[in-house]
Amino acid sequence: MSPRLGAAMDVRFGVTVEEFMRYVTDVGLDHVEFKREYLAGHPNTPDPDAVRELAERFDVSVTYHAPFRDWNVGSYDETVRQDSVERVKRTLDDAATAGAEAVVVHGGSVPERYPEWVRERARENAVVSLAECAEYAQLVDVPLCLENQPLDTEKRRHTTTPTALAEMLDAVDVPEKYLGVTLDVGHAKVNGGDWRTFVDRFGDRIRVCHLHDNDGTADQHGPLSEYRSLVEAIPAECFVFEMKAVADVATCVGVEATPPRPDVVGDD
Helix, strand or coil: CCCEEEEEECHHHCCCHHHHHHHHHHCCCCEEEEEHHHHCCCCCCCCHHHHHHHHHHHCCEEEEECCCCCCCCCCCCHHHHHHHHHHHHHHHHHHHHHCCCCEEECCCEEECCCCHHHHHHHHHHHHHHHHHHHHHHHHHCCCEEEECCCCCCCEEECCCCHHHHHHHHHCCCCCHHHEEEEEEHHHHHHCCCCHHHHHHHHHHHEEEEEECECCCCCCCCECCCCCHHHHHHCCCCEEEECCCCCHHHHHHHCCCCCCCCCCCCCCC
């Protein structure tokens, strides 16, 4: 089956799921990714059953992204860690109900300024959390896909390089079918690496690919028009443009389209 090519819905777009699906299909795409906490930011968020119905109506496939802004599976605080795991599990539940292809998850982080023993405990907690989430992924039959993260001067993130990502995956004893990889090419670039090293290392374990561009100085999530060679070279099932502005989705694919008007207006 040919890979799916689509876009992630962002809370900054201020549009409904139905409006975004219509826009995505109008520009020739057939996949939508939902960041669960971003969905929560819209007052008219549909439940997973409604997402499934909309996906079937617009003939798009779906992936979910587990919360990462306000939650941290690698927290050194056990209460926060457990709550974060619960959030991932609820995302897996929603994904299963919506008929999603996978759930993207981050590997956690810890402030660099903290003592080494705290940073080490945070990493151990991240492994424990991923194991719990991956085991739950088996129960609901939805793959969990661990994403390579961008470097951060203030936080130690656990999956910034192919080696670090492999170490996290190897520490979790579950079938590869239920703990795959999300390759983010923009994160690889801003870290000074090459996305090809992730393909060489993980191959068919890559289930989802996030597409966006930057100038190498920051994780800017700019439009990426030279994506076709990536789709051909990366063995993912779902490719997702991660944009900060809804109009940038059409820019990526090189078509003219009027973006949906925000129905929720707030400060920039």
